[in-house]
Structures are given as structure tokens and as C-alpha cells.
Amino acid sequence: MITxxxxxxxxxxxxxxxxxxxxxEKIVENEGMPILDRYPEKGNLKIRFDIEFPNYLPKNSKELIKKGFHMAKIGGGVTQHEIINKLVLADKILRVDPEERLPPI
Incomplete structure (x- = not known):
């Protein structure tokens, strides 16, 4: 999901x-610029992604990527993105300091 x-x-x-x-490119219908002679109708919004790959990946990041591909493969490919998203989210949660996970008292 992007905002x-x-x-x-x-x-x-x-x-x-x-x-x-x-x-x-992701095209989102009716979220683009207003069409001048058909106001309030809007055109389509085009979002183009420019990906920059890192020059270096730490070993734990490489292992996480390998695990994600493996899980997607055994998951049958139906919900690959969900499996990988959950894996990345779990990794992010584990990286947070345990004291910061709890709400302030």
C-alpha cells in the first residue's frame, strides 16, 4: 500500500x-487532474516507480529475502505478496527495541 x-x-x-x-506504472482511475471541459470529472492518476537498488545488503537482509522467496514458492503463488509483506513486517517488529513496543504509561 502506498499513500x-x-x-x-x-x-x-x-x-x-x-x-x-x-x-x-500503477494507474488509478478518476484520481488525476480535473478535465477542464468536463469538470468535476477527473482523469487517471499515473504513478511511475523508479527503483534504486542498494550497493550493499547485510547478511541478515539477504537471508530475509531468500526466506521470502522460499515462502512464496511453497505458498503456491496465490498470495505471494501477502506472505512477503507479513515476513517483512515481522522482521521490522523484531528490530524495534522491546521497550519501545509498549505504549507509554
């Missing part, structure tokens, strides 16, 4: 379930 601030000061959340690659 986009629109020109009319709204925040929209756009689900992304496809594999993202450099140059990938």
Missing part, C-alpha cells in the same frame, strides 16, 4: 499487489 497526497489536499491509499520493478 499519495493529491493536488486537492486529500490523502489516498493505493493498494499495490503486483511485483514492482523499475518503470512500473
Amino acid at each position: 499519495v497526497d493529491t493536488i486537492d489536499h486529500r490523502i489516498i491509499r493505493i493498494p499495490i499487489t503486483d511485483v514492482i520493478f523499475a518503470g512500473y
Whole structure:
């Protein structure tokens, strides 16, 4: 899911379930610029992704990626993105200091 601030000061959340690659475009219907002679109708919003890969990955990040691909493979491919998203989220949660996980008293 990505969050986009629109020109009319709204925040929209756009689900992304496809594999993202450099140059990938997501088109969101009726969220683009207003069409002048058909106001209040809007055009489509195009979101183009520019991916930059890191020059270096720590060993634990490489292991996480391998595990994600393995889990997606054994998951049958039906909900690969959900499996990988859960894996990444679990990794992020484990990286948070345990004292910061609890709400303040």
C-alpha cells in the first residue's frame, strides 16, 4: 500500500499487489487532474516507480529475502505478496527495541 497526497489536499491509499520493478506504472482511475471541459470529472492518476537498488545488503537482509522467496514458492503463488509483506513486517517488529513496543504509561 502506498499513500499519495493529491493536488486537492486529500490523502489516498493505493493498494499495490503486483511485483514492482523499475518503470512500473500503477494507474488509478478518476484520481488525476480535473478535465477542464468536463469538470468535476477527473482523469487517471499515473504513478511511475523508479527503483534504486542498494550497493550493499547485510547478511541478515539477504537471508530475509531468500526466506521470502522460499515462502512464496511453497505458498503456491496465490498470495505471494501477502506472505512477503507479513515476513517483512515481522522482521521490522523484531528490530524495534522491546521497550519501545509498549505504549507509554
